[in-house]
Amino acid sequence: MTTLAPVPRTTSVAGPPARSRDLFAAEWIKTRSLRSTPWTIALTVLFVIGSAAVASMTDDATVPGPAGFRHYDAYPPAGYWTLILIASSMGALGVVSEYGSGLIRVTTVAVPARGSVVLAKAAVTAVLWTAVGTIASLGSFLVSQAVLAGRHAAVPITHPGVFRAVAASALLAPVCALVGLGLGVLLRHAAATMVTGVFVLLMLPTMFAESDRWSADVKHALVSAAWKRLIETWEPDPASLAYTATVSGSWIVYALWPLLTVALAVLVVRRRDV
């Protein structure tokens, strides 16, 4: 017999314990190492803050009495709908690109605990987009107030309800990015995910009016309607016939959308073939 006897391997297979911190770091390396990430984020922040500057500069209305918070100047829909669009698409892209190229199989062989991978991706997405959202939101507020100060229409961040508006606008980005990520895992196809994200986050709320109870309920359960309510500092006019969402209800909507989509993604990814 010339066959070599199998050489017993001496190297230990055990290795260090499986830590979530390592998965988070790995997903961060993936995000950081794409050139498109910093560019997209820089342009988005610039556009969002720019939209607030433009809205404030073109706001010629003079309101009698003490200055109130002009949320439509600090947080104009043009800028923030764009933020919703980009955050949800970028959140989705992080997973959809792995499904598209098949990289997800390499990732899954490296980390067979599939749910942990989704959670690590979600954590990186949440941290990154909270940072982006905070810069955009604070930037929008400061720039708009600086412009409005010239017309004595500025308010400080301590003005009632303003901090809530700043926080809600900052969190809009991670909420949408996480919804995009969850949808990306569920649908796996780039085009389908983008269209669904835009439909659910942007188009659907415009379908429902606030004049009927049921229609208002549906609208208030959607992310962009919740954001709109949270940046308004005044209380609803009691004489109005429209149904208005509550502030606490809107915060719950903010929390539930990312939680449910990511939880569903974790469940599905564990049962489905990769």
Place this chain on the structure above:
Amino acid sequence: MIEVNELTKRYGGKTAVDQLSFTVRPGRVTGFLGPNGAGKSTTLRMILGLDAPTAGTATVGGVPFRSHPRGLRHVGALLDAGQVHGGRSAVAHLSALARSNGIPRRRVDDVLHEVGLAEAANRRIGGFSLGMKQRLGVATALLGDPPVLMFDEPVNGMDPEGVLWVRRLFRRLAAEGRTVFLSSHLMSEMENTADDLVVIGRGRLIAAEPLRDFAARGTRRGVVVGTPRAAELAAALTAAGASVEPEGSADTERLVVTGLPADRIGALAFEKGIRLDELTTRTASLESAFMELTADSTEYQAGQAR
């Protein structure tokens, strides 16, 4: 060690893998052969826990691979060299994988050096040739220094130098006591690399044995004789103790003779005054054994329907 037991995968009404059982042993290179669509890749995916089997089990080192929270120290796999993000550098790709498994960063440089990609480490993978991507895939498989390695069609797109290199690497990994499992539809590749073979066709096991035994199964050994007077010669050869069969269809003028060497056939034909147009000794080859055994189980065949 990879153990596959009664493994079955059905997609709707179509059975991709059908009650497959085999064992891949450590310290040897095992080839996984079958025509296109035979179910090789599906089987590999089930071993790696990517696809759930409809029935049966697959274990690596005695446990289902999916039961490991982190995989790179247990199994290294190259399924498809295209499974990368073109926008990342080779270093970033490997660093993310290494980090997820708690593998030190210097191991990334080691494996890049090992596969000959040290120079291209910081270039975007999108600009890599298929051969370079294959090397990156091999680097990914080696990252965790695993005892079990699986490669799906590893030589696709490699230049001759790359093929030689990867062949030597497989031999070395096996000599180190690791389990090396390679799939291919190229018989010639196995001839030069594998110790054992697992051959499947249409999802079913055709053979699982040492390569040498498999090659010996090539039944078309013998001597091919071409002559215008086939019937006459056949009678003479049969009388001399050989067994004779017409090759292919019955009206051909070529015979396959077993039981007599070529020189005896030539001498006999000369004595009878029969002209020979061809006299070729056919040795058993892996290729022919493979073709014969899988002929009935080829999923997609060129030409007429059988």
